[in-house]
Amino acid sequence: MSLTLGIDLGTSACRVALLDEQGHCQALARASLPAPLTSPTGIEQNPLVWWQACEKALREVFINVPASEVAAIAIDGTSSTLLLSTRQGQPLGPALMYNDSRAREQAASLAKIAPLEAAVHSPSSSLAKLLWLLEHAPPDTPFVALHQADWLLGRLGGRYDRSDENNALKLGYDPLQRQWPTWLEQLTLSTGDPISACLPTVVPAGSPLGPVDPAIAREFGLRSDCQLIAGTTDSTASFLAAGAHAIGEAVTTLGSTLVVKVLSDRPVFAPQYGVYSHRLGEQWLIGGASNSGGTVLRHFFSDAEITELSRHIDPAADCPLDYYPLLTRGERFPVNDPDMAGCLEPRPDDDAAFLHGLFDGIAAIEARGYRRLHELGAPWPVSVRTVGGGAGNAVWEKIRARHLSVTMLKADFAEAACGSARLARAGLEKIR
Structure with a gap:
C-alpha cells in the first residue's frame, strides 16, 4: 500500500492524516500544543513545541499503520506565523504568531514601497513581522526567515531554505511572476545586504522536494525514498480536504x-x-x-x-x-x-x-x-x-x-491534514 501523510500545524494541536491511493483516510492522530504566550508586545510561541507535538502525533499514527508504507509527506501551517532560524534550523527566538499585530509601524513603512495588491500591508503580515524582528531582535549570525510549515519541513528534510508559494505570499512573494518582486530590493539587512539574502527559495505548492532526511527516516521507520512535497497554509489545506477542485x-x-x-x-x-x-x-x-x-x-x-x-x-x-x-x-x-x-x-x-x-x-x-x-x-x-x-x-x-x-x-474531510495528504499525493504523481 502507498500512503501519503499530511501534517497540519494549527493553533491548538498538530494533526496528522494518512490517505491511501483511493483517497480514503486510513488513520488520524493528534497532539495538543500549549497556548501561545500573550504579552503587551504580542503573541509568541517557541517553535520547538511544534516539533515535539509533531513527533508525538507521528508516533501515535504509526502505532497501527506502518511508517514504511508512507510514500510522501506534505505540511500545512498557520499563515503568517514567522520565525528567524539559523541555516541549521536553530530558532533565534520565539515565533511571532499569525495573529500577532505588533508591527504597525513596519506595515506603515511598507505602504510607501509595496504595491497596493501586495499581501504585506497588514501589521500581521509575514513581511511586517520580519521588519519588526530585524529592528528589535537583529540576529548576529546568518539566518533565514521561515514560516511555521517551512521550519517543520526543514526538520523533516534537513534543509532550512525552502517555502511554498502560498506561505510566502504574505512575505511579499509575487505569485503572478512567481518570484520575489524587485520592490523588495529597497529593504536591506543591518549588514547592508538586500533583504532577499534572508528569504527562502520558493516553489509551487505540491512540488516534489526530495526524500526525507536519512536520520528522520531511521527515527520513524520511514523508507529512505519517502518524498517531501511542498505544502501550503492551513486554510488552503482545509479547502483541499473538503474536496473542491x-x-x-x-x-x-x-x-x-x-x-x-x-x-x-x-x-x-x-x-x-x-x-x-x-x-x-x-x-x-x-x-x-x-x-x-x-x-x-x-x-x-x-x-x-x-x-x-x-x-x-x-x-x-x-x-x-x-x-x-x-x-x-x-x-x-x-x-x-x-x-x-x-x-x-x-x-x-x-x-x-x-x-x-x-x-x-x-x-x-x-x-x-x-x-x-x-x-x-x-x-x-x-x-x-x-x-x-x-x-x-x-x-x-x-x-x-x-x-x-x-x-x-458535503465536505470530504473536515481535517486540514487530509488536504495536505492530498497535496502530497499530487506531488508524488508528478514524480511518477
Whole structure:
C-alpha cells in the first residue's frame, strides 16, 4: 500500500492524516500544543513545541499503520506565523504568531514601497513581522526567515531554505511572476545586504522536494525514498480536504470566524477587503474572512444549547430579525469598516427565535461575501462545501442554502491534514 501523510500545524494541536491511493483516510492522530504566550508586545510561541507535538502525533499514527508504507509527506501551517532560524534550523527566538499585530509601524513603512495588491500591508503580515524582528531582535549570525510549515519541513528534510508559494505570499512573494518582486530590493539587512539574502527559495505548492532526511527516516521507520512535497497554509489545506477542485467550487469555513473561498481561473487582489489569491497550479483560490462567525454564537449559547434550539427552528420560514452578528466594533469583509457596529437587537424572549436570527444574519454575510468576491472578478459559486464547527448543523445549512441559492455539498474531510495528504499525493504523481 502507498500512503501519503499530511501534517497540519494549527493553533491548538498538530494533526496528522494518512490517505491511501483511493483517497480514503486510513488513520488520524493528534497532539495538543500549549497556548501561545500573550504579552503587551504580542503573541509568541517557541517553535520547538511544534516539533515535539509533531513527533508525538507521528508516533501515535504509526502505532497501527506502518511508517514504511508512507510514500510522501506534505505540511500545512498557520499563515503568517514567522520565525528567524539559523541555516541549521536553530530558532533565534520565539515565533511571532499569525495573529500577532505588533508591527504597525513596519506595515506603515511598507505602504510607501509595496504595491497596493501586495499581501504585506497588514501589521500581521509575514513581511511586517520580519521588519519588526530585524529592528528589535537583529540576529548576529546568518539566518533565514521561515514560516511555521517551512521550519517543520526543514526538520523533516534537513534543509532550512525552502517555502511554498502560498506561505510566502504574505512575505511579499509575487505569485503572478512567481518570484520575489524587485520592490523588495529597497529593504536591506543591518549588514547592508538586500533583504532577499534572508528569504527562502520558493516553489509551487505540491512540488516534489526530495526524500526525507536519512536520520528522520531511521527515527520513524520511514523508507529512505519517502518524498517531501511542498505544502501550503492551513486554510488552503482545509479547502483541499473538503474536496473542491473545479473552477467555481467554493468552501465556507464556519469556525470562530466566517471564511469564504472559491476556485477561479484568474487571481483577485483586493487588499482593501483583505482579499488575496493563493496559487494552486494554474488555478487560484480567492478568499475573504468576516469578523462574524461561531464566536458570536458561542457568546450566547453552548454547543449543546445550539443543537437543542436548532430543533425548534423552521429553516424554510422567513426570519423577521435583521441582524449583523458582531460582538465588537469593526468588520473587514465583505464590508471594510473598522468602526462598524454589529446589530443584535431586538432580542426576542424566545431563545430559538434569537438563534434563528443569528443563523440568518451570518448566512446573509456569507452570501454577501460571495457576491463581493464575484464583483471583484471571482466566479459565482456553483457549489458550496462547509467545514468548521458549524458544518454539522443541518438547520443552519438549509438557511444558508436559501440565501445562496446554490448546491450545498458535503465536505470530504473536515481535517486540514487530509488536504495536505492530498497535496502530497499530487506531488508524488508528478514524480511518477
